Amino acid sequence: MGVYEEEQYPFLRWEKTIIRAAVDESVPLLGVCLGAQLIAATLGAPVYHGPVKEIGWSPISITPHGQVDSLLGYLPENATVFQWHGDGFDLPSGAIRLASSVNYETQAFRLGKNIYALQFHLEVTPRMIERWIDARSKDLAQAPYVSPEKIRADTQSYAATLKYYGERFLTEFVRRAMRTDKGKTEGSHAKA
16 A cells, blocks of 8 residues: 555554654654654655655665664665665655665655654565465566575575564664663653
8 A cells, every 4th residue: 555545544643643642742753664664655755656665675775874883783785675665755754764765766754853754664574575475466467677596595685684673673673762762761751
């Protein structure tokens, strides 16, 4: 589904409302793939069909801002990650681009300190990838340049490194979110 398909998927309106509230309240927020597209759209950036579907393992480039970011800065400048999307988005106003690829200028961005949007997947496991291959044959049929066999072979090569990237990113994101929440709680006690 795409963020622009609200008529077909009415819950997307609610998703955008929740995202807007989280942004307005400075609640830590992480969007992955469709979630990143929803954050971008909620922040006023265009979301559109991209030039190609990125399905499988592909390289991204970590920008100079991304290289010093506390959540993504440990990735190499050119990292291989898992992708499964055909839409892209522009960089929202005020956001910082953290990663890009040959086909999509914005692969990751951060707004402020606590809002992250990743077009790629750091959270997938080999088992999840296998399920996606089985369940999403329609996506694969629309992208004849994508080979399930190549995805499986690449998964053998890259999954362990992706697991490290994902665990490190998510651990730091949760730590940061907890610090943010603790600061809000302490601030409310000080006012009482």
